[in-house]
Amino acid sequence: MLLAIENVLSNQELANVRGLYAKARFGDGRVTAGELAAKAKNNLQLAANAAETQVLTGIVHDALHCNPLFVSAALPKVVCPPLFNRYVPGMDFGTHVDNAIRISAVTLRADVSGTLFLSEPEEYSGGELLIEDTYGVQTIKLSAGSLVLYPSSSLHRVEPITDGHRDVAVFWVQSMVRDIAQRSLLFQLDASIQGLRARSPESPEIVSLVSTYHNLLRMWADI
Structure with a gap:
């Protein structure tokens, strides 16, 4: 990327x-x-x-x-x-x-x-x-x-x-995430979350998306 x-x-x-x-x-x-x-x-x-x-x-x-x-x-x-x-x-x-x-x-x-x-x-x-x-x-x-x-x-x-x-x-x-494809997916997901927060801060989907982001990061991160 x-x-x-x-x-x-x-x-x-x-x-x-x-x-x-x-x-x-x-x-x-x-x-x-x-x-x-x-x-x-x-x-x-x-x-x-x-x-x-x-x-x-x-x-x-x-x-x-x-x-x-x-x-x-x-x-x-x-x-x-x-x-x-x-x-x-x-x-x-x-x-x-x-x-x-x-x-x-x-x-x-x-x-x-x-x-x-x-x-x-x-x-x-x-x-x-x-x-x-x-x-x-x-x-x-x-x-x-x-x-x-x-x-x-x-x-x-x-x-x-x-x-x-x-x-x-x-x-x-x-x-923290060695694989470039995984980093790219996390970046795209984070950008989507931030965009949704800006447009619709009360959207119930935000919690689910943030949970998915952190669970993927937990799966892929090496710290």
């Missing part, structure tokens, strides 16, 4: 993040890539132990866990500390698949990948995120503060930057 979520960061949070990016010192992004990914990866990245990284991680994690659409779609068990990346002209990230296991401050199985956009689309040329799914190649270039989630098993790439700079935070989620 590929899902775009708008306004994950508030205007103030986004301003704080961009302020930290403006004074941060970036290094070679290949230091955190696997053997094959390192051959395709060409970008800049904040060091994990940089002071800005710690503050940025807190902002992003808080925003994610407060976003009901993210929680419903990813059903997060563990969210790894994000990587804070910058692409400048000539940089790209060739076609690759994310590592199944992420080993850093937190070790997890990567079920869901996320890219949180920190630059506005008009601030750079090129740099589109291309994700291959069952419907073909999807081209993603979202507004600053917006997020795209997609299966970590997806082949994807970042097109070369030709002008400006592209700032993003990327992260991975180990979901």
Whole structure:
């Protein structure tokens, strides 16, 4: 399931993040890539132990866990500390698949990948995120503060930057529900429940649907 979520960061949070990016010192992004990914990866990245990284991680994690659409779609068990990346002209990230296991401050199985956009689309040329799914190649270039989630098993790439700079935070989620089809069904069911609540909050079917949701989650969740 590929899902775009708008306004994950508030205007103030986004301003704080961009302020930290403006004074941060970036290094070679290949230091955190696997053997094959390192051959395709060409970008800049904040060091994990940089002071800005710690503050940025807190902002992003808080925003994610407060976003009901993210929680419903990813059903997060563990969210790894994000990587804070910058692409400048000539940089790209060739076609690759994310590592199944992420080993850093937190070790997890990567079920869901996320890219949180920190630059506005008009601030750079090129740099589109291309994700291959069952419907073909999807081209993603979202507004600053917006997020795209997609299966970590997806082949994807970042097109070369030709002008400006592209700032993003990327992260991975180990979901409580490992199976992508089960997660998708739960997400659709939750969306239907929320829609019914909004249109008809006294509907007697709500209790039955919520019961079904939680019993399926109880059956499928690994915590």
